[in-house]
Amino acid sequence: MARYAMVVDKERCVGCQSCTVACKSEWDVPNGHARTRVRSAGTNGTYPNFSSVFYVSQCNHCDHPTCVPACPTGATTQEPNGIVTVNTDLCIGCGSCVVACPYGARYVSPATDKVDKCDFCAARVEQGREPACVETCPAKAKIFGNLEDTSGRVFDLVYRKGARRFETREIALGPNVYYVGKQEHLEMAAASFSPQPPQILAAGFVWTKLAKKMVFLAVGATFLGQAVAFFRQLSVGEKQFED
Amino acid sequence: MMTISRRQFLKGTGVAAALGSVAGAQTFTPGTKGGKRVAMVPTNCEMCFWRCGVMAEVADGKVLKLQGNPHHPLTNGKLCARGNAGIALLNDPDRLKYPQIRTGERGEGKFKRVSWDEALDFLGARLKELKQKYGPESVAMFPHGVHSGFFATLMKAYGTPNSAEPAFAQCRGPRDIGYQLTFGRPVNSPEPVDLEESQCIVLIGSHIGENVFTSQVTAFADGLAKGAKLIVVDPRFSTAASKANWWLPIKPGTDTALLLAWMNVIVTEKLYDKDYLDTYASGFAELEAHVKDYTPEWGERITEIPAAQIRDTAHAMADAKPGVAIHPGRHVTWYGNDTQRARAMAILTALLGAYGRKGGIFLPTKLAQGKIPLPPMPESEKGRADRIGNLYPLASEEAHGLTQGLIETTLSANPYPIKGWIVYGQNVMESIPTRQKTLEAIKKLDFMAVVDVLPMEQTRYADLVLPEATYLERYDPPAIVTTAKRPYVSVRQPAVEPMYESKPGWWIAKQTAKRLGLEAYFPWTDPDDHLRRLIAPMNINESELKSLGAVSFPGKPYIEDRAESDGPLFPTQSGKIELSSSVLKDLNFDAIPKYEAVEEPPAGFLRLIYGRAPVHSFTRSENNAWLDDLMAENPVWISTVAAQNLGMHDGQRVVLENQDGVKSPVITLKVTTAMRNDVAYTVHGFGAQSAGLKKANQHGFSDTALMTRIAIDPLMGATGMRVNFVRVLTEEKA
Numbered sequence: 001m002a003r004y005a006m007v008v009d010k011e012r013c014v015g016c017q018s019c020t021v022a023c024k025s026e027w028d029v030p031n032g033h034a035r036t037r038v039r040s041a042g043t044n045g046t047y048p049n050f051s052s053v054f055y056v057s058q059c060n061h062c063d064h065p066t067c068v069p070a071c072p073t074g075a076t077t078q079e080p081n082g083i084v085t086v087n088t089d090l091c092i093g094c095g096s097c098v099v100a101c102p103y104g105a106r107y108v109s110p111a112t113d114k115v116d117k118c119d120f121c122a123a124r125v126e127q128g129r130e131p132a133c134v135e136t137c138p139a140k141a142k143i144f145g146n147l148e149d150t151s152g153r154v155f156d157l158v159y160r161k162g163a164r165r166f167e168t169r170e171i172a173l174g175p176n177v178y179y180v181g182k183q184e185h186l187e188m189a190a191a192s193f194s195p196q197p198p199q200i201l202a203a204g205f206v207w208t209k210l211a212k213k214m215v216f217l218a219v220g221a222t223f224l225g226q227a228v229a230f231f232r233q234l235s236v237g238e239k240q241f242e243d
Numbered sequence: 244m245m246t247i248s249r250r251q252f253l254k255g256t257g258v259a260a261a262l263g264s265v266a267g268a269q270t271f272t273p274g275t276k277g278g279k280r281v282a283m284v285p286t287n288c289e290m291c292f293w294r295c296g297v298m299a300e301v302a303d304g305k306v307l308k309l310q311g312n313p314h315h316p317l318t319n320g321k322l323c324a325r326g327n328a329g330i331a332l333l334n335d336p337d338r339l340k341y342p343q344i345r346t347g348e349r350g351e352g353k354f355k356r357v358s359w360d361e362a363l364d365f366l367g368a369r370l371k372e373l374k375q376k377y378g379p380e381s382v383a384m385f386p387h388g389v390h391s392g393f394f395a396t397l398m399k400a401y402g403t404p405n406s407a408e409p410a411f412a413q414c415r416g417p418r419d420i421g422y423q424l425t426f427g428r429p430v431n432s433p434e435p436v437d438l439e440e441s442q443c444i445v446l447i448g449s450h451i452g453e454n455v456f457t458s459q460v461t462a463f464a465d466g467l468a469k470g471a472k473l474i475v476v477d478p479r480f481s482t483a484a485s486k487a488n489w490w491l492p493i494k495p496g497t498d499t500a501l502l503l504a505w506m507n508v509i510v511t512e513k514l515y516d517k518d519y520l521d522t523y524a525s526g527f528a529e530l531e532a533h534v535k536d537y538t539p540e541w542g543e544r545i546t547e548i549p550a551a552q553i554r555d556t557a558h559a560m561a562d563a564k565p566g567v568a569i570h571p572g573r574h575v576t577w578y579g580n581d582t583q584r585a586r587a588m589a590i591l592t593a594l595l596g597a598y599g600r601k602g603g604i605f606l607p608t609k610l611a612q613g614k615i616p617l618p619p620m621p622e623s624e625k626g627r628a629d630r631i632g633n634l635y636p637l638a639s640e641e642a643h644g645l646t647q648g649l650i651e652t653t654l655s656a657n658p659y660p661i662k663g664w665i666v667y668g669q670n671v672m673e674s675i676p677t678r679q680k681t682l683e684a685i686k687k688l689d690f691m692a693v694v695d696v697l698p699m700e701q702t703r704y705a706d707l708v709l710p711e712a713t714y715l716e717r718y719d720p721p722a723i724v725t726t727a728k729r730p731y732v733s734v735r736q737p738a739v740e741p742m743y744e745s746k747p748g749w750w751i752a753k754q755t756a757k758r759l760g761l762e763a764y765f766p767w768t769d770p771d772d773h774l775r776r777l778i779a780p781m782n783i784n785e786s787e788l789k790s791l792g793a794v795s796f797p798g799k800p801y802i803e804d805r806a807e808s809d810g811p812l813f814p815t816q817s818g819k820i821e822l823s824s825s826v827l828k829d830l831n832f833d834a835i836p837k838y839e840a841v842e843e844p845p846a847g848f849l850r851l852i853y854g855r856a857p858v859h860s861f862t863r864s865e866n867n868a869w870l871d872d873l874m875a876e877n878p879v880w881i882s883t884v885a886a887q888n889l890g891m892h893d894g895q896r897v898v899l900e901n902q903d904g905v906k907s908p909v910i911t912l913k914v915t916t917a918m919r920n921d922v923a924y925t926v927h928g929f930g931a932q933s934a935g936l937k938k939a940n941q942h943g944f945s946d947t948a949l950m951t952r953i954a955i956d957p958l959m960g961a962t963g964m965r966v967n968f969v970r971v972l973t974e975e976k977a
Contacts, residue, residue: 012464014452014482016857017873021327024869025308026275031872043480043917048492050917052485124275132275136311138321138460 002081002146003176004120006134007157008056010181010189012141015040015054019133019142026121026132033107035059035118036133041185041192053185055193056142058133059084059105059118060166063174066198070100072210075115082147082176083122088114094209095201102171102195120144147176154178171195274300276307284738285312285792287722289714290325290332291860292388293318293433293456294722296792297326299715299738306330306715306738311457316731316795317433317724321457324858328869332696332713333742337866337937339698339710340743349686352703352934359746359754366707367758369690370401373663379403380625381662383649387669390719390735393752393765394667394694400756400764402621405628405661407644409674412961418575420637420959421585424824426598427814430571431607435726435800438462438570441602443472443563447498447588448577449570452482455857471602472563474556476501478852479880479924480917489556492919495850495965496578496841497546502587503838504542504550505557506534509594514561516596523813524593526823526835533823533835545838564595566602579954579963582637583836586824590835593820599812605800607725609810610732611780615773618763625659628652635960636830645960646675647953653684663690667748668711672700673862673928676950676964694751697866698935710745712737717747718770721777721788728800732778733793736770749773832958841954841966848902848968849881849923853946856926865929865939876943877929878913881922881971886914889971898977899923899944899969903951907944909974923969 015038023035036058043052061084067076068084075090076097086097093113098106106117121131125144129135134142145154157163163178164186173195179186274281282301287294288309296315300308309329313320342362347353357365373381379402386394386408398406410416419429438444439462451463467473467486475487476498484490493501509515510531520527539550539557546553560567569592575581589598597603629648631638638645653661664671664685671685672678685691685704693705702708711717719735741747753765767773775785783794799805805812815821828834844850858873859865879899886892893914899907908930918924929943954963 009468011486012468014455014460014464014486014857016452016455016460017324018322018327018455018457018857020873021324021858021869022322025327025330031868043915045917047916048480048490050480050485050490052480052482052917121275123278127273127275127278129275132310135320136322136327138323138455138457139464140461141464 001148003148004061004082004125005145005147005154005158005176005178006058006120006131007143007154007163007178007180009141009143010053010179010185012139013038013054013056014139016138018136018138019056022132022136023118026124027116028111029116030109030111033109033116035116039193041188044188051184051188053181053188055189057103057105057193058177060103060173060175060177061120062176066100066102066173067097067106070096070198070200072096072206083120085119085122086115086117088112091115092209094206096206099199099201102173102198103175104196166190166193166195168194171197274302274307275310276300279307281307284736285314285734285790286715286738287719287733287735287792288322288326288329289388289735290323290329290864291456293458294733294735295322295326295457296320296733297322297329298792301738304739306333312792314791315733315793316729317458317727319458319461321461323455323457323460324873325860325864325867325870326457328864328867329715331867331869332864333715333739335697335866335868337698337935338696338713338743339702339708339745341710342744343708345706349706350704354708359744362707362709363754363758366692366755369663369706370755370759373690374402377660377662378625379621380405380623380628381660382665383407383628383653383661383663384665384667385646385649385669385671386667389722390748391667392720393749394665396617396764397752397756397761398665399620400617400761401759402623404623404626405644405649407629407646407649409646409669411638411643412645412647412959413576413674413676413964414574416576416638416643416959416961417581417956418571418573418585421582422571422589424582424826425586425589425593425815425821427811428607431726433458433724433726434571434573435605435607436462436568436570437566437602437605437800438471438568439465439469440566441466441471441563441568442566443474443560443568445474445476445560445567445569446483447476447570447572448575449572450477450481450483450854451570452486453857454573454855466568472559474559478919478922479854480915481854488559489552491548491552491556494545494547494919495852495922497838499580499584499587499836500537500542500545500838501548501553502584502591503534503537503836504539504546504553505560506530506587506591506594507537507542508539508554508557509561509591510534512561514557514564515594516564519565519596520594524820524822525817526821529823530590530835537838560595563602565597565600567592567595567597568603569597571604576956576961577963577965578841579956579961579966580839580841581961581963582956582958583833587836590822593822598820599802601801605728606802606805606812608730608796608798608800610723610725610730610796612723613777613779613781615767615776617766628659628661629960630658631960635956635958637826637959646671647677647962648960650675650681650684653687654680662688664688664692666691666693666695666701666705668695670699670701670862672932673945673947676947676953676962678947679951694748696745698933699862700931700933702935703933709751710743711751712741712745712747715739716741716745718749718774721774723777727795727798729795729798731793731795732781732783732788734774734788736789827958844921844968845902848970849885849921850965851899851901851946851949851967851969852922852924852965853927854924859926859928862928862931865931865942866936868938871938871942875938876911877926878911879944879971880913880915880918880924882918882920883914883916884920886912891971891973896974898972898974899949900972900977901949901951902968905949905951906977907949908941909977910944912971923971
């Protein structure tokens with residue numbers, strides 16, 4: 001079984017946002033949102049001795065993801081290969097997972113009213129391709145692979161070269177996006193973009209969103225047979241209409 | 244995962260198969276988006292001019308995704324933000340959609356929609372009329388990009404020698420002339436800088452990272468990862484500077500002084516590559532005498548870079564020789580003395596033995612290229628209207644001419660009147676400084692036609708607007724690239740049919756030729772025929788080229804790879820690297836560059852400098868919805884000290900006013916500690932003045948609009964543009 005992880009090389013990254021746009025194109029990410037982002041950690045130092053560095057962020061597919069238990073409908077789950085996914089059929093767009101994520105990696109899409117985030121391009125990976133952001137990166141700053149493949153680059157960078165996870169003493173969820181680079185640069189990025197304490201959404205808000213879904217589910221449970229038949233017909237009908 | 248019905252699936256493949264007529268050979272494969280089966284159409288990107296290899300995933304006649312083309316020998320499957328955003332250009336709702344003829348006053352923006360037949364008849368009739376009335380030279384062409392070749396042929400056949408691209412006098416001309424004088428050949432594009440093998444990379448004003456050409460970024464990152472030292476000379480702490488071993492925040496305008504001081508260290512301490520110079524170079528004794536007094540201490544007084552640092556960085560270069568990559572730069576029209584600065588960079592490169600050597604500047608490899616035989620072109624007795632041979636001895640016609648020269652002549656009618664302009668893909672308002680002159684010149688015209696993809700400002704002034712298809716919808720001449728380690732040919736072929744009524748440039752040019760009775764200059768039947776003729780002597784498989792997008796050949800990048808039969812290593816007049824230039828001596832210019840001070844900003848003013856952002860290409864991408872989302876305007880950057888002196892703060896809304904009283908719109912101030920106190924910096928390309936560009940219109944400000952002064956390079960006529968000064972006013976005071 002694979003256990004996927006990403007390593008970002010901060011010394012290679014030039015902040016060009018190629019990854020952001022490749023991802024946007026791959027996943028139809030609406031304007032104003034991103035599955036992966038590149039931000040500057042600002043500038044440290046005094047004239048003329050400065051440092052600056054870019055921070056590339058996305059879903060970390062944490063070992064202990066706070067988004068999974070935060071989801072009231074079971075839409076967010078973690079695959080055995082570590083990839084945290086959102087089942088959009090179950091997602092009610094309540095945003096509980098959005099505020100539960102210490103990395104700000106999730107957003108509610110205005111296009112679908114569902115939550116969206118990086119899934120390590122699972123569909124591409126299934127096809128044997130690299131995630132869109134990795135494949136396109138002109139600086140070759142992103143490295144993707146199987147953490148359990150002892151001959152792979154990711155294994156090497158994580159277990160031999162000291163690639164670092166962005167976590168704090170308080171918030172240590174085992175993120176699977178790692179960073180390599182000069183200590184100074186890693187510290188700068190960590191200082192600017194350290195994980196934030198997960199929030200729990202006010203129950204009332206979730207409940208209103210959830211209520212609709214619950215009614216739907218209750219109806220489904222009572223008239224299961226009819227409902228299945230009905231929805232099958234509906235979906236067939238939809239396809240014909242699309243054609 | 245998304246599932247698709249069988250009918251949808253069949254429909255997809257059906258359309259894909261029919262696309263065979265659009266792009267020759269294709270492979271069908273599950274695309275990445277929802278596993279849909281797609282046609283993979285390789286083509287050359289045109290979000291900038293680097294022409295990276297793209298794979299367009301096409302289904303149902305739509306481009307679903309652009310991937311990098313892994314078969315492309317230069318770009319190896321990499322695409323930048325702009326390249327990835329090509330779909331948003333294709334689908335830009337603001338595109339020019341059909342031919343239009345002006346009905347209102349020039350500049351009023353009133354047009355009527357016409358058919359292509361009517362439009363081309365109109366164009367043909369007007370061109371015939373101008374020729375009859377004033378002679379063919381009265382029409383000037385303003386093209387942009389290598390694909391403008393079809394229009395170049397058209398206008399040459401028509402009989403005018405007048406064509407000019409900003410690529411020369413507003414961009415890389417001084418560099419190419421400077422290197423040609425020294426090594427016998429221009430730098431060319433893509434620049435053959437061996438960044439990935441370099442032991443020491445030197446960037447003078449180049450800001451790789453913010454300035455993104457994919458393969459150059461890859462080579463830069465590879466070179467640094469392998470341990471190359473990096474020296475960055477820039478008044479602003481750029482992304483590249485953040486990766487440097489040495490950031491030298493040079494006083495603007497003094498780069499030649501730094502280069503001379505570096506040469507002084509290398510020559511006086513005998514750190515140069517003696518064997519290389521003995522074998523290949525001439526003029527060393529003269530150079531040695533010339534640089535004697537340009538000590539690092541002298542350099543410190545001029546450049547404000549400490550002498551010790553000048554020595555350290557000279558030593559770092561010497562330690563790395565010959566693997567020193569001094570990047571010749573690209574947009575180098577700064578101060579009007581730019582050819583001599585480029586000469587200084589070339590001479591330093593030669594001292595380090597780095598030209599033609601691993602890790603330095605590598606050599607181009609010739610490719611056999613097919614020629615399409617054409618009838619002889621008419622000779623103009625009047626000569627060029629920009630008089631480049633007379634006014635600027637080293638501006639050659641082959642090097643694209645002088646845009647501002649053609650504008651001047653349009654205004655003065657000296658040496659003869661220019662009455663018609665054909666603008667193809669060039670933004671004459673924003674890529675040429677002194678735009679007020681450009682506007683006045685346009686108002687003097689009898690006729691102006693613009694061929695473009697988007698309604699740029701200039702379309703408002705045109706008599707005829709022709710909508711061109713985007714690069715994803717058209718064939719263009721193949722890229723035949725010799726300045727790559729593996730020289731290659733790569734194709735631009737349509738991934739989808741042109742949207743709306745847009746047409747490819749080749750078709751527009753060929754159809755216009757028909758109207759003018761010049762069909763004989765377009766003897767090829769269609770794009771396939773055109774391509775076939777050009778690649779004929781290359782001995783390659785046409786369908787392989789079309790299905791892979793590119794075919795490469797073994798290269799001979801280093802001196803040791805060359806044989807006698809490959810031609811002279813240094814095709815200068817003397818056959819040697821000319822440290823002291825015989826051509827310049829003959830022309831009574833400095834044979835070895837001297838330092839000449841440039842004008843300082845007056846009290847209270849900052850020098851306006853400009854650069855690029857990785858998500859935009861000049862003025863071409865600001866209307867792209869995906870790129871606009873990442874960067875919608877260009878703040879003006881000033882230093883913390885400069886802001887404190889003005890009592891201003893980061894994020895404040897301000898107005899810039901230049902030395903001639905020209906003001907910017909209200910813009911955002913960005914304050915940073917990591918910049919010199921005597922400059923104001925911005926990203927070029929914003930501030931469009933065209934209501935038709937619904938995203939870009941009046942977003943940010945135009946640096947070009949503040950360039951009311953230029954400093955012209957006496958050698959070759961380039962317009963130095965960093966000679967304008969601005970003061971920052973509060974929104975209330977402006």
